[in-house]
Amino acid sequence: MVIEHVAIWCQDLEKMRTFYQHYFQLQSNHKYTNARGFQSYFLRFSSGCRIELMQWDQVSTGHNDAERQFLGLGHIALSLGSREAVDNLTRKLQQDGYTCVSGPRVTGDGYYESCILDPELNRIELCA
Structure with a gap:
């Protein structure tokens, strides 16, 4: 058994894609957008595992904080x-x-x- 992908909700999808591609040499697919406004990229590691970066205006902003952690990933x-x-x-x-x-x-x-x-x-x- 292996992890196929991990998904991350993003506020700035393009900035996050650039970061992960630049520092971790990940290969990206073309942006997927559906009729409801959901957008995502899959970024692939050389091992085959992927990170899915996702953005949708229906998702509330998170509690990310540099000093504290919250439930979830x-x-x-x-x-x-x-x-x-x-x-x-x-x-x-x-x-x-x-x-x-x-x-x-x-x-x-x-x-x-x-x-x-x-x-x-x-x-x-x-x-x-």
Whole structure:
């Protein structure tokens, strides 16, 4: 069994698509739009797993906050393959103005990781 995709509701669909494509080298399909105004992109990792970015004016804004977490999806963890890759991407994201919530560090459960926030304050763990 594998995860096929994870979906994220977005306020700024294009900004989120650009972020995930740029920093994680994901391949995007063409935007899907239905008659009710729902829009989405599927972004594919080289492994085949996908992230679906979705936008629809019928969805209320979330409680995303850089300091607090709420019920629902906690984070997405992306394995970068090495500590050096975690350090390098964390540094690049910080230089580009994105918030690093924690790390890079070795966690109590043995991961080497950092946690950054995407443009809409969703948590992404970069791990080795």
